Amino acid sequence: MREFIGIFLACLVICYAAMLFFGGLFLDNIWGIVTVFSFVLAVFITLFIKQESRIEELEKKVENLLHNKSE
Numbered sequence: 493m494r495e496f497i498g499i500f501l502a503c504l505v506i507c508y509a510a511m512l513f514f515g516g517l518f519l520d521n522i523w524g525i526v527t528v529f530s531f532v533l534a535v536f537i538t539l540f541i542k543q544e545s546r547i548e549e550l551e552k553k554v555e556n557l558l559h560n561k562s563e
Contacts, residue, residue, distance in 0.1 A: 496538045502534075508526055
């Protein structure tokens with residue numbers, strides 16, 4: 493959960509900065525849109541990070557099984 497909150501806050505800051513430069517003239521409720529977009533972006537990034545760690549664990553297990561089978 494800490495990982496997600498850190499990623500969410502980083503996405504929030506980046507999106508706020510981007511919207512100050514590029515989107516301030518186009519949208520009425522800019523801060524709400526940025527917050528929602530940051531949340532969605534943070535969810536996707538967190539899912540990819542978790543998936544990467546699960547793949548690494550699976551690779552280690554497969555290597556271990558192949559090593560045990562060859563002995």
